[in-house]
Amino acid sequence: xxxxxxxxxxxxxxxxxxxxxxxxxxxxxxxxxxxxxxxxxxxxxxxxxxxxxxxxxxxxxxxxxxxxxxxxxxxxxxxxxxxxxxxxxxxxxxxxxxxxxxxxxxxxxxxxxxxxxxxxxxxxxxxxxxxxxxxxxxxxxxxxxxxxxxxxxxxxxxxxxxxxxxxxxxxxxxxxxxxxxxxxxxxxxxxxxxxxxxxxxxxxxxxxxxxxxxxxxxxxxxxxxxxxxxxxxxxxxxxxxxxxxxxxxxxxxxxxxxxxxxxxxxxxxxxxxxxxxxxxxxxxxxxxxxxxxxxxxxxxxxxxxxxxxxxxxxxxxxxxxxxxxx
Amino acid sequence: xxxxxxxxxxxxxxxxxxxxxxxxxxxxxxxxxxxxxxxxxxxxxxxxxxxxxxxxxxxxxxxxxxxxxxxxxxxxxxxxxxxxxxxxxxxxxxxxxxxxxxxxxxxxxxxxxxxxxxxxxxxxxxxxxxxxxxxxxxxxxxxxxxxxxxxxxxxxxxxxxxxxxxxxxxxxxxxxxxxxxxxxxxxxxxxxxxxxxxxxxxxxxxxxxxxxxxxxxxxxxxxxxxxxxxxxxxxxxxxxxxxxxxxxxxxxxxxxxxxxxxxxxxxxxxxxxxxxxxxxxxxxxxxxxxx
Numbered sequence: 001x002x003x004x005x006x007x008x009x010x011x012x013x014x015x016x017x018x019x020x021x022x023x024x025x026x027x028x029x030x031x032x033x034x035x036x037x038x039x040x041x042x043x044x045x046x047x048x049x050x051x052x053x054x055x056x057x058x059x060x061x062x063x064x065x066x067x068x069x070x071x072x073x074x075x076x077x078x079x080x081x082x083x084x085x086x087x088x089x090x091x092x093x094x095x096x097x098x099x100x101x102x103x104x105x106x107x108x109x110x111x112x113x114x115x116x117x118x119x120x121x122x123x124x125x126x127x128x129x130x131x132x133x134x135x136x137x138x139x140x141x142x143x144x145x146x147x148x149x150x151x152x153x154x155x156x157x158x159x160x161x162x163x164x165x166x167x168x169x170x171x172x173x174x175x176x177x178x179x180x181x182x183x184x185x186x187x188x189x190x191x192x193x194x195x196x197x198x199x200x201x202x203x204x205x206x207x208x209x210x211x212x213x214x215x216x217x218x219x220x221x222x223x224x225x226x227x228x229x230x231x232x233x234x235x236x237x238x239x240x241x242x243x244x245x246x247x248x249x250x251x252x253x254x255x256x257x258x259x260x261x262x263x264x265x266x267x268x269x270x271x272x273x274x275x276x277x278x279x280x281x282x283x284x285x286x287x288x289x290x291x292x293x294x295x296x297x298x299x300x301x302x303x304x305x306x307x308x309x310x311x312x313x314x315x316x317x318x319x320x321x322x323x324x325x326x
Numbered sequence: 327x328x329x330x331x332x333x334x335x336x337x338x339x340x341x342x343x344x345x346x347x348x349x350x351x352x353x354x355x356x357x358x359x360x361x362x363x364x365x366x367x368x369x370x371x372x373x374x375x376x377x378x379x380x381x382x383x384x385x386x387x388x389x390x391x392x393x394x395x396x397x398x399x400x401x402x403x404x405x406x407x408x409x410x411x412x413x414x415x416x417x418x419x420x421x422x423x424x425x426x427x428x429x430x431x432x433x434x435x436x437x438x439x440x441x442x443x444x445x446x447x448x449x450x451x452x453x454x455x456x457x458x459x460x461x462x463x464x465x466x467x468x469x470x471x472x473x474x475x476x477x478x479x480x481x482x483x484x485x486x487x488x489x490x491x492x493x494x495x496x497x498x499x500x501x502x503x504x505x506x507x508x509x510x511x512x513x514x515x516x517x518x519x520x521x522x523x524x525x526x527x528x529x530x531x532x533x534x535x536x537x538x539x540x541x542x543x544x545x546x547x548x549x550x551x552x553x554x555x556x557x558x559x560x561x562x563x564x565x566x567x568x569x570x571x572x573x574x575x576x577x578x579x580x581x582x583x584x585x586x587x588x589x590x591x592x593x594x595x596x597x598x599x600x601x602x603x604x605x606x607x608x609x610x611x612x613x614x615x616x617x
Contacts, residue, residue: 076458077460079458083455086451092383103375104372104375104459
């Protein structure tokens with residue numbers, strides 16, 4: 001298989017905070033690698049090392065065979081980067097932003113214009129092309145940002161939470177673009193906090209927590225590890241939680257996890273669990289506010305893999321990637 | 327000309343001659359699309375592209391010019407009409423003495439703005455993008471400084487025109503006036519590197535502003551810009567006489583109203599060269615290291 005990104009034992013500390021504590025990952029040509037983890041888990045730091053913006057303390061990372069520390073220029077010539085914050089100039093128009101990047105990539109004037117126009121059109125920004133970016137909505141900025149990272153037709157694209165803050169429609173637009181790029185042979189490394197997004201898009205997944213890889217594999221294998229669907233129950237009255245918990249424990253053979261909103265969750269291994277549980281709650285005359293099956297969320301993955309919630313993981317992580325990056 | 331036209335033609339002026347197209351670059355790219363094999367001074371070429379970004383920003387938000395236009399105008403009026411009479415006996419004579427110096431002071435104070443602007447830019451994502459591009463690492467710094475020189479030139483021209491309106495008379499030729507402007511720009515360019523280094527070091531725009539003022543106020547007022555050094559106590563005279571701002575002011579005075587030029591101009595250029603030689607490498611190194 002054709003390895004495009006290869007990372008081995010990557011470590012990076014910011015003062016006393018260990019952002020990366022030995023990350024290993026590999027991405028194959030023309031695939032999307034999803035890097036999944038809560039805030040502060042080291043996703044952004046990993047991307048910044050791979051995009052030659054940060055020097056690692058230890059370990060090795062290569063992009064298309066070029067070492068990011070020893071040959072950063074060779075890496076930069078082949079990559080595109082879209083960070084968490086739209087890296088576009090607010091004072092310039094959308095077109096000027098793209099032309100600026102094209103000219104910095106040494107495109108001749110005419111080619112720079114053509115390429116800018118092409119991407120403006122592709123990302124649905126034609127009407128806003130000559131307007132200053134300051135007047136753009138969050139979604140438009142994101143799309144322009146993605147367009148800017150595609151100017152040089154990169155072989156490898158780093159997308160750091162490209163859909164954060166986007167409404168569902170624009171989110172899907174961005175995801176469609178990423179899919180199309182991968183189909184064209186671009187290797188994409190995408191970070192996300194949403195399992196669903198990673199599931200839709202990624203060929204391979206790497207889950208990281210406090211700078212360590214805690215799981216990796218295809219979305220299917222990861223889900224199998226986490227254990228498919230879950231049953232969620234929220235009794236109408238909090239006083240009924242122990243009773244509901246006892247019923248679920250008896251049915252599912254495991255003690256349910258109770259969250260702050262009073263919702264109980266167990267793995268739904270038996271297909272009929274939803275129906276049976278509903279009947280038992282009725283028999284016990286428990287008033288139920290919500291009852292249903294759900295696919296595992298990142299929280300569930302986390303709970304299964306680490307035994308704690310993503311929220312706890314964020315608290316434990318100390319300063320987040322964003323804070324460190326600032 | 328639209329800004330897009332202007333942007334793309336900016337580099338035509340950089341004299342970038344396309345050299346052999348490399349064929350070993352990424353296969354999906356037609357060779358005419360990106361000429362990666364293009365040689366030449368890429369720092370300057372990319373710096374000019376980035377400078378044009380700065381100039382377009384200024385054109386789009388002229389309010390950003392206040393610190394280099396209105397502020398020095400107020401300074402000039404204040405000094406000439408409030409202090410001028412007391413210092414020189416009458417305002418006309420004082421204007422003749424002070425204007426060349428105020429010209430220098432304006433760009434010296436404004437050069438701190440380069441540092442503040444860079445410190446602000448560093449916190450936005452766009453610098454990350456620049457740093458992830460295959461361009462010279464110092465190009466964004468060079469670009470910012472070149473764009474600011476345009477601002478300072480605007481400021482210098484405004485001061486000179488206002489001076490003439492108020493009664494300032496130049497006794498030399500147009501070439502000497504151009505040389506005076508050129509010298510002020512060279513000195514401003516050198517000082518920009520001091521504040522660029524400062525911005526890379528402290529990173530907070532507010533801190534850059536504060537430290538900048540701390541450096542600039544003694545440097546401009548502890549000079550012969552407003553008052554001849556002969557009226558000052560000996561220890562201060564010693565400082566004023568070695569202060570490069572005094573030298574530049576002397577040279578500009580000579581170039582605008584007559585008097586010795588060669589000596590102070592040479593000293594000024596040497597001072598500028600030393601400042602660049604010391605602070606440019608510091609700024610670029612700090613910028614590269616900045617994580």
